[in-house]
Structures are given as structure tokens and as C-alpha cells.
Amino acid sequence: MASRTKQKEEARARRLAEERARVERVRRQRRLQMVGGIVAGAVIVVVALVLISSGSGGAAKETGLQSGTKANATATSVDQMFAGISQGGNRLGQPNAPVTMTYYGDYECPVCQAFTLQGGFPQLVANDVRSGKVKVVYRSFCTATCGGPGESVFNTQQVAGLAAGRQNLFWQFTELFYREQGQEDTGYVNESYLDGLAQQIPGLSISAWKTARNDPNLAAQVASDQNSAKQIGVSGTPTLIFSGPKGQAAASQAVPTYAQLESVIKQVS
Amino acid sequence: MSALASNGAAPRSRLDGRLRIAILVLTLIGIGVAGYLTYTHYAKIKVICGSNGGCETVQSSVYSKLDGVPVAVLGLAGYIGILFSLAIRSELGRAAAFGIALVGFLFSMYLTYREAFTIHAYCYWCLSSALLMTLLVILTAIRFLRVDAPPRPPKTMPRAERRRVERRQAARR
Secondary structure (H helix, E strand, O other), X not given: OHHHHHHHHHHHHHHHHHHXXXXXXXXXXXXXXXXXXXXXXXXXXXXXXXXXXXXXOOOOOOOOOOOHHHHHHHHHHHHHHHOOOOEEOOEEOOOOOOEEEEEEEOOOOHHHHHHHHOOOHHHHHHHHHOOOOEEEEEEEOOOOOOOOOOHHHHHHHHHHHHHHHOOOOHHHHHHHHHHOOOOOXXXXXXXXXHHHHHHXXXXXXXXXXXXXXXXXXXXHHHHHHHHHHHHOOOOOOOEEEEEEOOEEEEOOEOOOOHHHHHHHHHHHO | OHHHHHHOHHHHHHHHHHHXXXXXXXXXXXXXXXXXXXXXXXXXXXXXXXXXXXXXXXXXXXXXXXXXXXXXXXXXXXXXXXHHHHHOOOHHHHHHHHHHHHHHHHHHHHHHHHHHHHHOOOOHXXXXXXHHHHHHHHHHHHXXXXXXXXXXXXXXXXXXHHHXXXXXXXXXX
């Protein structure tokens, strides 16, 4: 009797063990299928994100250089922005203005473009620079360009701006570059792009501009700007440093509004 | 009793608890990092950066946005997704946490590659986030693969015993 009970218990234990093993097997299989599904899904999502990020998800490479009536409208607007304001080389405004804003920039930097299109720069020019209270001095500092095509293109494009400065048209060239900036990291800055910008500047002698571009002093100025920026710890563009009778202060926002610029100007004047 | 002990449900439950705490801590740090980068982007203020100053170079690059959406926002959404998945105490929750962390990890690796070979500048905040995602994908993978809900007692078990096992399992959870 006792042995029959024992046999029954053993049979039950065996059945339980088999059942448990079967459940475990099914669960392991299901787990592996889920891991495969999750990994495949994650790879698909990341590939899609990478395609969008690198711009190959449909967006064609484009140059920002405008043509026709659009180019005319931009050139007219830029010309009006600076008309009647004193310029000399990389300076905008009266040489004896009490406050100086040193603007560290990179022509290919989209944040510098935002400072012109959405930030307080146009209003600063219209009010404080035009009235003689503030002058702006531009210094070259490689950020976005050095993240893409590299330093040699940076030198070429910044020198092109300084060459326009030899005809006191530096700021027209600079502003046009920002307004017609191409898609970053696509290598859009080439000779035809720079020529195209130069041709949009009313009053610029193209032949004199081309000659000035070969002046080694301009390349040296770009190198010197970069060195001085590194020495004072500039890390991004635009970096805007104001100096006036009461000292020096920098705008803390990446794209400051006019009100924010005004508050820094007040600090130093 | 023997059924529970043989499946190791108790140690696995402890493992789950520890992993959940570690994942929670890493996720909260990640929310802090991604939240700060998102805030600086929309407030248009400069990122506090170390002496190398690469943060602004990286943040002003084309790779800082994905079809107009800052990648910091995507990171923030990912960390919040992992946080919510922790609240789901089932296999689905563990799978979701692993899936989100895996996407975050792979995309972070891509962005780090861009920093090294295209932008030639490093942003410590972005590198911190990449490190957090790496740790999270490891922990969520371990949690998904090693932590089991204890198996339901087989139907062949007598009903009274089955109820007893289920009650014990519920008490341990």
C-alpha cells in the first residue's frame, strides 16, 4: 500500500517536473523572439534617425545663394541696413563710439545667422550703431566651418569678407553670407558661391575684391583673430563682448535679443 | 515551497529591485542632463562647458537637430519613456525599457561618432548622456533577460497547493 502511494507521488513529481521544463522552454523561446524583435525594431528606428540626421532622408543638398528678384530684395535690404553708417575694414560704426561690441563669428555658423535673423543685431545696428553710441568689430573664430569642411575653407571665406572690407563693404558681405547661408556641412562654400555673394553688393569692384583676397595680411588677420579668441577663452560663436567706460561684459545668451544687448550696453556705459 | 526555491524567484525579485533602483537613478540623472540641454536651447543661453569649450560647436552643428527637433528633446523623451516603463511591473515594461535604452544607446553612439570624426569637438553633456545610455542598455538588458515573473504553477498541481503557491508569489512581489 505504502509502495503504491510512493509510486503515485513519484509519478506526480515527474509530471510536475516535465510540465515545469516545458513551461521554461516555451518561455525561453518567447524571450528570444522578443529580444530579436526589440533589436530589429531598435535598429530600424536608429537607421531612420541617422538618415534624417545626415540629411540623406530626402533633403537635397542646397546652397543658400539666392538669385533673381529674391537676391535683389535681400541685397537691397542689406544695403539699407548699413546705408550711411561709417565702416572701415571689419569695423561698423563711428571709430570713436564709446562702446565697442567685439563680435566673434564664423560665416557658416547657423547661430550667427539666427543672431541676424531672429536676434537683436539688426535693431542694434539701426539704433545704437547708427546713433554713434556703439561700434561693432568683427573677429573670425572657426566653429561650424571647422566642424565640416575645415580650416582652409574658413580662411578663404573669412578673407573674402575682409577683402570686401578694403572697399568699406565688409558688413554687406558678412550680412549677405549669413542671410544666404547654405546647409551646414555640405561644402557649399566654393568660389562660385563667394563670387555670387560679391556680385550682389552694390558698389563693390569685383576685380579689386579679387586682388585683395590674395593679400597675405588678410589671412594673417584671420589667424590673429583666432589666436586672440583662444587666448581670452572664446568657445563658440557668436561671442559678443562689450567694452565701454565702465568696463567689459559679455552677452550670456547664444542669440541675444535687442533688450538683452541693451542691458549689457548699460552695464558698460 | 520547493517550486519557489527551485525557480529562484526570491533572489530574482531582489535582483529586479536593485536593477530598478539603479535604472531609476541613471534615468533621473539623464533627465537632468537632457533637460538642461533642452532648457539652454529654448532659452537661447550658453551651455556651461568645460575648458575645451566644444559644447557650443556641437550644439551649433547640423547634428544637434533632427528635422528641426533638438536631439536633447529626443533624449529627454527617451529618459522619460524609460522612467514610465519602470512603473509597468511586467515583461512588457521590462521589454519597453530595454527597447528605448537600446535606441538611445545606438543613436548616442552615432552622435559620438559625428563628434569625433565630423565635428571634431566634444560636448561633455552629450558624452555624459551617451555614457548613461550605455549603462542603461546594459542594466535594462540584464533586467529583461534575467528577471522573470515567477512561472504560474502548472494546471496539474492540486488546486489547493496551486492557490498556496500563487499567494506566496503575490506576497513576494
